[in-house]
Amino acid sequence: MSENLSSSPAAATNVQPSKLKAEYCVTPGASAGLEVVLSATALRKNYLSGSQRLEVLRGVDLAVAAGESVSIRGESGSGKSTLLNLLSGLDTPDAGSLLWSGRSPHPKDRARFLGMVFQSFYLIPEIDALANVLMAARILGVLGAAQRARAKELLALTGLVGRAAHLPAQLSGGERQRVAVARALMNSPRLILADEPTGNLDEHTGDSVVELLLSLCRETQTALVLVTHNAAHAQKTSRQLFLHDGKLSYG
Amino acid sequence: MPWPLYLALKQLFPTGRRFPFFTFISVTGVALGVALLIVVMSVMGGFGYEIHRMITDTQGEVQVKVSDGGVVENPADLIPVIAAVPGVVGVTPYAVGLSGLMYGEKASFPQILGIDLKRVESVVQLNRFIRPGSLDDLDDDTVILSVQLASSLGARLGDKVVLYSPLFFKDAMKKNDEVMLPRELRVVGVFEVGHQQLDSNTAIVTLRRMQDLYGLGHAVHGFNVRLAPGADVDAAVARFNAALPLGTGLKAYSWMDSFNDFLWVLQMEKNMFFFLLLFIVIVAAFSVTSSLLISVVRKTREIGLLGALGGRPRDVAICFCAQGLFIGTVGTVLGLALGLGVLAVRNDLIHTLTHLTQREDVFQKFYQLSQLPAHTAGADVAKIVVFTIVISTLAGVIPAWRASKLKPVEALRSE
Numbered sequence: 001m002s003e004n005l006s007s008s009p010a011a012a013t014n015v016q017p018s019k020l021k022a023e024y025c026v027t028p029g030a031s032a033g034l035e036v037v038l039s040a041t042a043l044r045k046n047y048l049s050g051s052q053r054l055e056v057l058r059g060v061d062l063a064v065a066a067g068e069s070v071s072i073r074g075e076s077g078s079g080k081s082t083l084l085n086l087l088s089g090l091d092t093p094d095a096g097s098l099l100w101s102g103r104s105p106h107p108k109d110r111a112r113f114l115g116m117v118f119q120s121f122y123l124i125p126e127i128d129a130l131a132n133v134l135m136a137a138r139i140l141g142v143l144g145a146a147q148r149a150r151a152k153e154l155l156a157l158t159g160l161v162g163r164a165a166h167l168p169a170q171l172s173g174g175e176r177q178r179v180a181v182a183r184a185l186m187n188s189p190r191l192i193l194a195d196e197p198t199g200n201l202d203e204h205t206g207d208s209v210v211e212l213l214l215s216l217c218r219e220t221q222t223a224l225v226l227v228t229h230n231a232a233h234a235q236k237t238s239r240q241l242f243l244h245d246g247k248l249s250y251g
Numbered sequence: 252m253p254w255p256l257y258l259a260l261k262q263l264f265p266t267g268r269r270f271p272f273f274t275f276i277s278v279t280g281v282a283l284g285v286a287l288l289i290v291v292m293s294v295m296g297g298f299g300y301e302i303h304r305m306i307t308d309t310q311g312e313v314q315v316k317v318s319d320g321g322v323v324e325n326p327a328d329l330i331p332v333i334a335a336v337p338g339v340v341g342v343t344p345y346a347v348g349l350s351g352l353m354y355g356e357k358a359s360f361p362q363i364l365g366i367d368l369k370r371v372e373s374v375v376q377l378n379r380f381i382r383p384g385s386l387d388d389l390d391d392d393t394v395i396l397s398v399q400l401a402s403s404l405g406a407r408l409g410d411k412v413v414l415y416s417p418l419f420f421k422d423a424m425k426k427n428d429e430v431m432l433p434r435e436l437r438v439v440g441v442f443e444v445g446h447q448q449l450d451s452n453t454a455i456v457t458l459r460r461m462q463d464l465y466g467l468g469h470a471v472h473g474f475n476v477r478l479a480p481g482a483d484v485d486a487a488v489a490r491f492n493a494a495l496p497l498g499t500g501l502k503a504y505s506w507m508d509s510f511n512d513f514l515w516v517l518q519m520e521k522n523m524f525f526f527l528l529l530f531i532v533i534v535a536a537f538s539v540t541s542s543l544l545i546s547v548v549r550k551t552r553e554i555g556l557l558g559a560l561g562g563r564p565r566d567v568a569i570c571f572c573a574q575g576l577f578i579g580t581v582g583t584v585l586g587l588a589l590g591l592g593v594l595a596v597r598n599d600l601i602h603t604l605t606h607l608t609q610r611e612d613v614f615q616k617f618y619q620l621s622q623l624p625a626h627t628a629g630a631d632v633a634k635i636v637v638f639t640i641v642i643s644t645l646a647g648v649i650p651a652w653r654a655s656k657l658k659p660v661e662a663l664r665s666e
Contacts, residue, residue, distance in 0.1 A: 088559065090658075090659045110559075112561075118556075122553065124261070126261045127261050127265070127266055128267070135560065136561075139254050167265075
């Protein structure tokens with residue numbers, strides 16, 4: 001694993017290539033001297049629908065600094081999930097470039113660099129909450145006493161003390177999403193991508209999950225990109241963006 | 252533990268939940284196949300083992316005889332030579348041939364075996380098989396009949412049978428003035444070794460009587476040799492052939508050489524059974540493949556999640572292959588336990604079944620056995636275990652390939 005993808009702030013500040021003064025940032029707020037964790041330049045993505053070519057993303061520029069939270073709103077079908085898939089490296093753009101801490105994304109780096117939270121939680125039903133959180137560490141290939149302690153600590157931080165041994169089916173929707181948040185934070189990633197994490201939750205529970213996500217990211221200097229339909233949740237982030245007509249713009 | 256193996260185990264045996272139905276069905280299929288293989292291989296092995304035991308019990312592990320079927324003129328000189336070969340614990344000469352036997356109006360042409368009363372017990376514990384009667388009563392004027400021969404003639408202990416020498420027929424045909432008269436012998440025993448070939452039509456007389464009947468003088472047809480327990484029979488045969496005097500035509504044959512055709516047929520049957528029954532395991536493996544394919548479809552979004560968490564397609568493939576491996580391993584262990592359990596109570600099962608159908612006598616007559624033999628060979632168990640686990644693991648390959656080909660983005664979006 002490369003040094004510049006390390007979760008250690010000390011290690012991160014030693015790596016100059018990741019300290020980009022991103023001229024292509026949608027907002028200059030991202031270039032306040034902090035490490036740019038995520039930078040996307042002129043991302044384009046097209047889909048074929050029958051014989052018709054749909055231009056979903058038509059040149060998206062985005063830079064997110066460490067500890068910064070960015071919300072992206074947009075109408076259904078505007079390409080928010082497509083953008084998130086490109087930013088996560090799960091899908092490849094037709095044009096444009098993407099950098100994770102100044103480096104081209106590599107699948108090998110995903111487990112350490114990136115945490116993801118989804119609308120549908122996606123917990124593994126056969127294992128309990130603690131094991132679900134530890135799954136991120138297992139996939140990274142580091143699982144020891146320190147990781148177990150961290151997973152328990154994250155469950156405590158997400159308000160799930162006493163629920164560690166419960167299977168996902170025994171948890172409420174809000175609790176499941178909290179487990180998913182803990183899992184996303186397990187490997188101390190540099191960036192968290194959250195795709196409508198409150199979409200399946202009631203208003204109150206959704207509020208608490210977003211609050212939790214924002215506070216944990218702030219405390220750990222983790223960058224957050226939050227895709228949401230909820231204006232109130234978007235307002236809580238440090239930058240609010242809209243995806244419209246295949247491009248990002250200020251809220 | 253690497254995460255693909257961990258997840259494979261958890262998907263088959265989830266934390267704090269009942270055995271999933273899919274796991275139960277898959278494991279049961281494999282276990283039944285393995286159990287059947289173990290039972291059939293053990294019973295086939297049991298027949299082979301019983302035959303080995305019967306052959307070696309009745310003639311020792313090695314026979315030394317003249318290769319073209321001739322006679323050994325100087326047995327007294329050869330006995331010390333054979334006895335001196337390392338590993339030999341007993342040696343006894345024999346003479347054998349067909350002859351006519353009459354009891355009243357009933358006639359038979361049994362195989363007559365002439366044994367050396369002084370030496371025979373060092374090779375064959377013949378007395379074990381004689382019921383009723385005793386070997387101690389055997390002398391030049393008596394005979395011991397095999398159970399079926401006695402039964403077909405209707406001869407009992409104390410009855411007198413008439414034994415014709417082949418020389419009698421020879422003299423009669425040549426119309427010689429002097430013919431060898433038939434001998435009247437008293438039945439002093441009936442033996443049953445459990446081997447159809449010997450039990451059906453054999454009579455035992457003293458070596459001297461047999462030499463007299465066949466006009467052999469002091470010659471014999473060969474020697475039966477008993478080796479020390481656990482001795483390597485093939486190595487012993489090689490040592491005999493090195494020690495036997497050249498130019499005599501004498502050669503050593505192991506018990507396996509003597510019953511080569513029979514043993515080959517038995518081995519062929521066993522191999523055939525293994526091949527046919529292996530299809531049960533293969534069918535069970537198809538059920539594993541089908542179940543795992545359903546699992547891949549059912550868990551598509553979880554597979555997408557694993558990709559999103561940084562899991563490589565190769566690891567996802569290993570996860571599903573490992574499920575085949577674990578199903579195969581657990582099925583094999585349970586199948587072995589079930590198979591060995593059935594073998595342990597096989598005679599009770601057969602007794603109950605034949606009792607219910609009132610066919611106990613038919614079973615005994617047909618199989619020549621009152622109990623079903625079984626001998627579980629380590630090599631057979633190893634073969635079954637390896638084949639089953641390999642086949643079960645291969646059963647996971649297609650689902651594993653399908654799972655590894657899923658793109659996380661599409662998998663996460665699937666309904």
